Amino acid sequence: xxxxxxxxxxxxxxxxxxxxxxxxxxxxxxxxxxxxxxxxxxxxxxxxxxxxxxxxxxxxxxxxxxxxxxxxxxxxxxxxxxxxxxxxxxxxxxxxxxxxxxxxxxxxxxxxxxxxxxxxxxxxxxxxxxxxxxxxxxxxxxxxxxxxxxxxxxxxxxxxxxxxxx
Ligand SMILES: [Mg+2]
Numbered sequence: 578x579x580x581x582x583x584x585x586x587x588x589x590x591x592x593x594x595x596x597x598x599x600x601x602x603x604x605x606x607x608x609x610x611x612x613x614x615x616x617x618x619x620x621x622x623x624x625x626x627x628x629x630x631x632x633x634x635x636x637x638x639x640x641x642x643x644x645x646x647x648x649x650x651x652x653x654x655x656x657x658x659x660x661x662x663x664x665x666x667x668x669x670x671x672x673x674x675x676x677x678x679x680x681x682x683x684x685x686x687x688x689x690x691x692x693x694x695x696x697x698x699x700x701x702x703x704x705x706x707x708x709x710x711x712x713x714x715x716x717x718x719x720x721x722x723x724x725x726x727x728x729x730x731x732x733x734x735x736x737x738x739x740x741x742x743x
Pocket of ligand 1: 585586587588676677678
């Protein structure tokens, strides 16, 4: 089953679109998430080209994997919340949103939301939120794999029991 991760930008990966401080552990988090997810997208209220420029700046500081800023997809944002149906995945896919703002979570999609504390002043350098969230994403991948195995076993034809053998 597909695992897709949608990432917020401001307050989640960086401070904000003005100061653009990368959150501690950003590069490792993105590398780890690219490994575990089938697709990683950005889902931000910062308008497309500006958001990509910010990512490029951060990548130039070696705080993102090389090539990420240029390659990552941006989900078009409209409305008041981040409706994950805009990510464009089949219903069978697990789509997660990593976001610091509860108000951005689309009604009915709380189960898809991984909350992360807002990265805000004084921008602690011992902030471990991205490391914590990265581990959660790996755990969800394990759960998805396990669910796949259980579903396969459940669909296998049960072996009939011969009462004479008992
Ligand atoms: Mg945010």
